[in-house]
Amino acid sequence: MDDFVNVRSALLEDFATYQPFIETYTDEKLAWATTGAQHSFPKFPPQETFPELLQAFSQQ
Template sequence: MHPEQKEQIIMDDRKLPWDGGCRCGQVRLRISAKPILTMACHCTGCQKMAASAYSLSAAIPSDGFAIIQGEPVIGGLHGASRHYFCPYCMSWMFTRPDGIDSFVNLRPTMLDEPSWFVPFIETWTSEKLSWVSTPAVHSYKTLPAFDEYEGLVKEYLTRAG
């Protein structure tokens, strides 16, 4: 990570709501609350589900997230975390972590305008591909300790403005 990346603007001033959808457009969503944290996950599960080096997430408060068209379906492992996909194009759109109803992990590339997105933390770097780097401010070999999240959210929101 380059030192100048730590001070970058994390989010622009675009006015809410933000709309988005899957690749084919059959499922559309609306975000009416700014993210409380942004992430890149390097775990091998995310690598396989995203068919990429890592997955990206923006934690959106649940009351600021709505499906406005279509009906996503649960896919992936069908386990503790529920991964939602478009039933037609199978785009991985968002995840609802088991037992945590306060936020939705949106794949930010589902937004019509995702250029503001920058991961603030990166997780599971112990499983990342050797050539991968992100501009994340904080890196974790696995996940942050549960008691670290409050401080991370506060720091992210302070930097995001």
């Protein structure tokens, strides 16, 4: 897998315009907390799903 950098949208100047693509550790979130992410995982996504997720993200 190629190297990549994870950037938290809250660190960007105009962060409100960036909707999360993936949310992790949803098994620990509060029931009323929602992000609108397209993909949700109870923990981290399985390693074998990363190529598919990266492909889907790059097509946005």
